[in-house]
Amino acid sequence: MSSKETGFTSRLGVLTATLGSAVGLGNLWKFPALTGENGGAAFVFIYILACFILGLPLIIAEISLGRKGQGDVFTIFKRLSPNTAWISIAWMGIASGTFLLAFYSDVAGWVITYLIKAIGGDLISTDHLITTEIFKHTSTTPSIALAGQFFFLAIIAFVVLFGVSKGIERVTKILLPLLTILLIIVAIKNLTLPGAAEGLSFLFKPDFSKVNSTVILYAVGLAFFKLSLGMATMLTYGAYIPKDQNIPMLATRVMFADLIISLIAGIAIFPAVFTYGFEVTDGPSLLFVTIPAVFASMPGGTFFTVIFFLLAVFATMGASMSLIEASVAGLIGIGITRKKAVLAVIAIMTFFGIFATLSLTPVLSHTTIFGKNIFSFYDFISSNMLMPLGGFLTAIFIGWKMNKEDIFFEVSNGGTLNNTVFLEIWYILLRYVVPVLIIVVLLNGLGFLSPLFQILGF
Numbered sequence: 001m002s003s004k005e006t007g008f009t010s011r012l013g014v015l016t017a018t019l020g021s022a023v024g025l026g027n028l029w030k031f032p033a034l035t036g037e038n039g040g041a042a043f044v045f046i047y048i049l050a051c052f053i054l055g056l057p058l059i060i061a062e063i064s065l066g067r068k069g070q071g072d073v074f075t076i077f078k079r080l081s082p083n084t085a086w087i088s089i090a091w092m093g094i095a096s097g098t099f100l101l102a103f104y105s106d107v108a109g110w111v112i113t114y115l116i117k118a119i120g121g122d123l124i125s126t127d128h129l130i131t132t133e134i135f136k137h138t139s140t141t142p143s144i145a146l147a148g149q150f151f152f153l154a155i156i157a158f159v160v161l162f163g164v165s166k167g168i169e170r171v172t173k174i175l176l177p178l179l180t181i182l183l184i185i186v187a188i189k190n191l192t193l194p195g196a197a198e199g200l201s202f203l204f205k206p207d208f209s210k211v212n213s214t215v216i217l218y219a220v221g222l223a224f225f226k227l228s229l230g231m232a233t234m235l236t237y238g239a240y241i242p243k244d245q246n247i248p249m250l251a252t253r254v255m256f257a258d259l260i261i262s263l264i265a266g267i268a269i270f271p272a273v274f275t276y277g278f279e280v281t282d283g284p285s286l287l288f289v290t291i292p293a294v295f296a297s298m299p300g301g302t303f304f305t306v307i308f309f310l311l312a313v314f315a316t317m318g319a320s321m322s323l324i325e326a327s328v329a330g331l332i333g334i335g336i337t338r339k340k341a342v343l344a345v346i347a348i349m350t351f352f353g354i355f356a357t358l359s360l361t362p363v364l365s366h367t368t369i370f371g372k373n374i375f376s377f378y379d380f381i382s383s384n385m386l387m388p389l390g391g392f393l394t395a396i397f398i399g400w401k402m403n404k405e406d407i408f409f410e411v412s413n414g415g416t417l418n419n420t421v422f423l424e425i426w427y428i429l430l431r432y433v434v435p436v437l438i439i440v441v442l443l444n445g446l447g448f449l450s451p452l453f454q455i456l457g458f
């Protein structure tokens with residue numbers, strides 16, 4: 001397919017589609033869950049640092065590489081570095097995308113089930129025993145969880161069949177602003193709750209004694225997950241982006257907007273946690289138990305709950321579509337039709353997805369891989385291992401393998417952007433800081449550095 005057919009049509013289209021990939025369950029579900037499990041504000045602080053030091057340089061890197069390579073992930077590496085092992089970045093991206101959507105679609109299925117329940121008016125309650133029970137029922141009943149997941153995967157298959165610019169742009173352009181507005185309304189309501197002060201201090205007052213190697217590993221993983229990095233996604237999208245777009249500007253906007261949405265989601269959730277007697281460590285259930293409880297205490301609660309979960313479904317779709325688009329474009333690149341490619345990718349992801357979903361139900365709850373259930377294992381291997389590794393290799397590829405002039409030419413739009421100082425800083429980050437940090441975080445997270453730290457007396 002030529003870039004004309006698939007390219008994004010307008011400047012706003014580029015921004016919303018890239019943002020549409022970034023904003024999703026990561027903001028509404030994963031950010032609050034990890035923040036709660038990892039001690040609150042100190043985690044948030046390290047996550048924000050990771051967004052600036054690792055996320056921003058890498059999102060610029062991936063989009064630029066994609067636009068320079070003009071094609072699917074495989075074509076990009078074949079063009080920029082023919083017959084080398086660098087193409088493994090593309091394969092790794094596709095692999096982590098498969099693991100990611102496998103568990104992501106399970107959570108997306110819960111969101112759909114919640115939407116249906118909300119329409120029936122079944123969700124609204126401030127009693128944490130009731131909301132917790134509804135969540136358990138949704139996520140651990142095999143038939144319900146699988147039905148939600150299949151339904152979700154079927155919808156995105158349908159939408160992606162219509163192609164990038166038509167399908168993805170249209171949906172995200174309208175819905176992201178609406179979702180943000182609704183989140184702000186919920187956040188404001190939260191600020192009036194009795195637990196507001198406690199919730200805010202949990203979210204924003206760091207206790208750095210809670211920071212350890214696991215906290216850092218998860219914060220870095222979240223930065224990758226949030227910005228859709230270290231996988232083929234931003235590379236693929238880069239190829240669709242017009243040559244006159246200012247990539248550093250686009251990337252910075254996406255990073256800030258995404259971060260702000262996560263923080264608003266945090267404000268929309270944590271005061272309610274302290275008000276209604278949930279536990280911050282409830283993790284994956286936080287989104288699903290707190291939001292209905294907050295709406296229950298508002299006039300028009302049922303209506304708002306329906307709209308909220310509807311918008312959450314759409315945000316999740318935008319992110320998921322970007323994710324499968326990378327694999328689909330790869331298959332199209334080797335000569336498969338779009339239709340077959342979409343069906344093949346969805347079939348593979350559904351296959352892996354079934355195991356993730358069942359691992360939270362009694363059917364497969366006893367099966368563990370490296371001490372984690374299948375759901376958490378998929379999440380860990382993609383967010384905390386493959387994505388950082390993909391980011392590491394991308395940084396090395398640009399910083400050490402590519403010609404500096406070539407990549408500067410791409411990121412400065414042929415020199416017309418006059419951003420040399422910025423580019424030099426970006427280049428140093430990619431060449432030294434990003435790779436070293438990622439390796440230290442990965443080795444540290446896996447426990448390989450603790451003997452060294454002991455020798456050094458830390």
Ligand code: TRP
Nearest residue numbers: 022024025026226228233319323
């Ligand atoms: N960024 C999305 C979110 O926060 C998740 C996601 C979508 C993603 N596509 C991706 C993560 C590609 C990594 C790679 O919900």
